Amino acid sequence: MSPSAVSLTTIFAIVGIGVVIGFLAGVRRKMNLEQWTVGARGFGMLLMFLLMAGEIYTTFSFLGASGWAYSRGGPTLYILAYLSLGAGVSFFILPHIWELGRKYKLQTQSDFFGLRYGNKYLAAFVCVVGVIFLIPYLQLQITGLGIIVNVASFNGIGRTSAMAISVALLAAFVLASGVRAVAWISVLKDVLMLVAAVSIGIGIPYLHYGGIGPMFAALAQTRPAHLTMPGATTSLGHSWYITTVLLSALGAYMWPHAFGAAFTAKSGDTLRRNAIVMPLYTITLAFILFAGFTAVMVVPGLPDGDLALLTIVRQSFPAWFLGVIGGAGALTAMVPASILILTAATLFAKNLCRPIFAPTMTDDQVAKLARGMVLVLSAISLYLAIHSSTTLVSLLLLGYAGVTQFFPGVVLGLYWKHVTMPGVFAGMIAGVAIVAYLILTHQDPFMGWSAGFVALCINFLITAILSLLTPAMPPLDQTHN
Amino acid sequence: MPIKKPSLLALLLALIPFVAMCFSVALWDRIDPMILGIPFNLAWLVCWIVLSSLCLWAAYRVEATRSKDRGAR
Numbered sequence: 039m040s041p042s043a044v045s046l047t048t049i050f051a052i053v054g055i056g057v058v059i060g061f062l063a064g065v066r067r068k069m070n071l072e073q074w075t076v077g078a079r080g081f082g083m084l085l086m087f088l089l090m091a092g093e094i095y096t097t098f099s100f101l102g103a104s105g106w107a108y109s110r111g112g113p114t115l116y117i118l119a120y121l122s123l124g125a126g127v128s129f130f131i132l133p134h135i136w137e138l139g140r141k142y143k144l145q146t147q148s149d150f151f152g153l154r155y156g157n158k159y160l161a162a163f164v165c166v167v168g169v170i171f172l173i174p175y176l177q178l179q180i181t182g183l184g185i186i187v188n189v190a191s192f193n194g195i196g197r198t199s200a201m202a203i204s205v206a207l208l209a210a211f212v213l214a215s216g217v218r219a220v221a222w223i224s225v226l227k228d229v230l231m232l233v234a235a236v237s238i239g240i241g242i243p244y245l246h247y248g249g250i251g252p253m254f255a256a257l258a259q260t261r262p263a264h265l266t267m268p269g270a271t272t273s274l275g276h277s278w279y280i281t282t283v284l285l286s287a288l289g290a291y292m293w294p295h296a297f298g299a300a301f302t303a304k305s306g307d308t309l310r311r312n313a314i315v316m317p318l319y320t321i322t323l324a325f326i327l328f329a330g331f332t333a334v335m336v337v338p339g340l341p342d343g344d345l346a347l348l349t350i351v352r353q354s355f356p357a358w359f360l361g362v363i364g365g366a367g368a369l370t371a372m373v374p375a376s377i378l379i380l381t382a383a384t385l386f387a388k389n390l391c392r393p394i395f396a397p398t399m400t401d402d403q404v405a406k407l408a409r410g411m412v413l414v415l416s417a418i419s420l421y422l423a424i425h426s427s428t429t430l431v432s433l434l435l436l437g438y439a440g441v442t443q444f445f446p447g448v449v450l451g452l453y454w455k456h457v458t459m460p461g462v463f464a465g466m467i468a469g470v471a472i473v474a475y476l477i478l479t480h481q482d483p484f485m486g487w488s489a490g491f492v493a494l495c496i497n498f499l500i501t502a503i504l505s506l507l508t509p510a511m512p513p514l515d516q517t518h519n
Numbered sequence: 520m521p522i523k524k525p526s527l528l529a530l531l532l533a534l535i536p537f538v539a540m541c542f543s544v545a546l547w548d549r550i551d552p553m554i555l556g557i558p559f560n561l562a563w564l565v566c567w568i569v570l571s572s573l574c575l576w577a578a579y580r581v582e583a584t585r586s587k588d589r590g591a592r
Contacts, residue, residue, distance in 0.1 A: 112548070118564040119540040122571040126533040129575055130525055251556020258550050258558065265550050265558045276544050283541045310579055317572040324565050453524065 041357035042192040048361020049190055049368055052230070056223045056369050057211055095231060096175075097182030097371040099323055101344050102430030107330025109343030109429070111261075111269025113279065114327060117431075120283045122317035124290025129313040132291060133306030134452050146381075147297040147444070148389035154451040155459040156511070158393045163463070164444065165389040167470055168294035169415075171440030172382045175293070176419040177426065178433040179375035180205055181344075183368060184423065189348040190364040198424050204372070209416040212376045213409055220376050227373050230366035232322055238351055238363065239325025243332050245354050253332050264334060278483045281491035282435070288494070289442030295381035297448075344430050383411035436477060439490025443469035446494075446501045457501065458508045465501030469493045526585055529578040536571035540564060 039047070099117065106114035138144060142153050147168060152161030180201050187200035243253035258265060268275040291297055303309050326347070333346040337353060340346055348367070352360050387407040392399045399407070428436075443466050450457040472493035476482050482489035547563045554562035 112560070115548075115560060115564060118561070118568065122568050123537055123540060126536055126571065126575055129533060129578065130530075249556065251553070254553065254556055254558055258553075262550060266548050266560060267544070276548065279544050279548075280541055287537075287541075310582075314572055314575045314579055317568050317575070321565060321568055324561065327561065 041360075042190070042194050044357040045190040045192075045361035045364060046187070046195075048358055049186070049364040052362070052365025053207070053368050053372065056226050056372070057207070059226060060211060060220070060223045061214055095228070095319065095322075095370065096374040097179050097367065098430055098434045100231070100235075100326060100367050100370050101182050101185060101347055102178070102434065103323055104326050104330030104333070104347040105342075105344035105429060106431045107327045108333045108340070108346035110271050110274065110431075111264035111334075112267040113269050113271060113274035114330070114431075115267070116279055116282050116286070118320060118323055118327070120286035121290065121320045121323075123283065123287035125313045125316035127287055128291045128316075129310055131448065131452065132300040132303075132309040132313070135297065135300050135448075136303055136306045136309055139301040145298070145301060146385055146389055147292075147294045148385055150297075151444075151447060151451075151462075152389075152393075155447070155462060157459050157463070160459060160463050160466075162390050162394050163466070164447075165385045167440060167443070167466070169382045169385055169390075171437045172294060172378050173415070173419055173422065174433045175437045176375055176378045176382070176415065177422045178430050178437075179371040179378070180208075180419050180423040181426070181433070182371045182430060183375075185344055186348065186364045186367045186371070189345060189352060190360055192352075201420055201423050204368075205416045205420045208372055208375055208379070209412055211372070212379050212412050220373055220380070223369065223373055227366070227369040230362070231370055234363050234366040235322040235325040238347070239322075239328040242329045242336075242350055242354050246332055246336050250328055253328070253335075257331055257335060260335065265331075273483050273486065275486060277486040278488060281483075281488040285442050285488050285491040285494060286435075286438050288445045289438045289490075292441045292444040292448065293437075294385055294441070295377045297444075298381055299377075342427075342429075379412050379415055382415050383408040386411045386415075435482075435488070435490070439473045439477065439482070439488070439493065440470060442490055442494055443473065443497055446498045450501060450505070454505075456505050456510060458505045458511050460508045461501045461503070461505030464504050465497040465499075468500050469497030472496060526581055529581045532574045532578040532581065535574050536567060540567045540571065 103114055103117045106117070135150060138150065138153065142149075144150055144153060146165075148161045148165040151164045152158060155161075183204035184197040184201035187195055187204065188197045191200075240250065243250045247253040247256055254265075264270055267279055291300070300309055303312075329347055329350060333340075333350040337346065337349050340349060348360070348364065351363050355363075387404045391407060392404055426433075446465055446469075447457075447462040450462070470493075473490055476484050476489035476492065484492050548560045550558045550560070552559055557565075
């Protein structure tokens with residue numbers, strides 16, 4: 039067999055095993071809307087950890103982080119910081135969200151806003167913004183899949199066809215299984231990722247430089263500036279680092295899917311303990327950065343940094359091992375992508391269409407519409423992935439800039455009794471508008487600050503001021519008893 | 520809602536990693552001294568990933584003791 043046939047066969051075998059596990063997990067249960075989306079709130083510590091880790095450890099961390107280590111250098115370190123800090127934020131927020139979810143039968147983030155602020159237009163707005171900013175995250179996964187198949191086939195399969203194949207497989211998979219399947223494939227994915235990350239993180243520097251220490255010594259000798267901030271960039275310095283880490287840490291659980299995952303837990307305590315172990319999960323990312331930094335010296339001059347990891351793997355290891363890494367990477371894209379599609383489709387059907395356009399829809403009809411939306415969203419993301427040239431990390435940062443605008447409404451909604459609907463609504467509109475403006479006019483970073491963080495500050499300010507100026511809202515327990 | 524506020528001690532414990540991994544970046548963003556062959560900034564962050572997990576564990580203990588006290592009353 040040719041090298042490309044070997045690596046591609048290995049990838050498809052790994053993905054095939056994953057899909058079989060997924061189908062088996064879904065097949066024995068008859069799924070209603072609640073089963074399909076929140077797994078009937080029965081996830082214990084282990085499944086919960088896998089589900090959340092499955093969402094957080096994506097193609098972004100695999101190809102994107104190493105890609106930035108390669109093309110940007112020092113600034114990529116923000117990725118090591120923000121996930122741990124995000125876990126700390128979740129510790130104080132998610133258990134309360136979960137409690138409300140159980141009490142009032144909430145399934146989505148938009149449900150939470152509808153309940154807390156009693157306004158269906160705010161809930162619908164949250165839903166629209168959530169779906170819009172999930173799309174770059176979804177696009178990121180599909181781009182990643184395209185890169186994997188493209189590199190593994192030794193450029194025999196073009197990126198566009200590679201992405202089209204992946205998306206078709208993904209949509210079929212999501213329609214057949216639902217959230218429980220996704221959690222179980224995470225087991226396979228996590229084990230493979232761990233093996234892949236450690237073996238390439240240690241193996242690649244060893245093969246080329248005789249070890250991690252000598253590799254860094256060589257890089258510090260030839261390109262010392264690459265290892266600190268702003269690295270190979272001019273604008274990503276320390277103020278960018280601080281604002282980006284804050285933006286991402288506060289936003290880590292504002293993603294509609296991460297927020298919604300809280301509802302699948304068995305108890306609030308599960309979520310708290312989950313937050314304690316979550317940081318440890320990001321240690322493997324350091325190994326992936328080692329590989330990215332080695333690539334700076336071994337495969338210089340790539341047109342696209344996101345290709346760096348797989349290119350250096352291809353150059354350092356036999357084809358079957360490239361297949362194993364590619365397969366791990368493919369699952370790392372497919373698992374989160376399934377969750378993203380599932381969330382966006384459910385949000386669209388349940389929190390936008392039903393309340394605003396068709397209040398008479400039954401749960402079954404909503405479930406059907408959600409399934410239709412899976413196809414639509416897959417197609418949109420595929421289209422965007424084909425027509426975009428942004429790096430994986432930039433795509434994720436775009437999404438973060440958007441979803442973090444939910445943070446004031448969530449945290450003040452939980453902890454501040456003076457917060458009001460007009461305050462939150464206006465703050466969020468301003469935040470999203472500023473993000474859109476700064477990013478579309480290419481002003482990110484803005485004066486050295488992450489654009490999303492600038493928007494978040496203004497959002498907070500408007501929310502607080504308007505909340506104090508508008509009449510207080512009745513406590514929730516009175517309106518809902 | 521609003522729900523019961525977390526204790527100040529738990530909040531402070533959770534804030535430690537923010538200071539160490541985020542706000543203090545200017546102090547540790549350098550290559551030397553290398554730790555086990557790894558640039559100082561990278562080694563610092565890896566070390567704090569573990570420590571931030573410990574901080575959250577401590578915050579968890581604080582909160583758990585507090586709610587137990589309340590239950591006893």
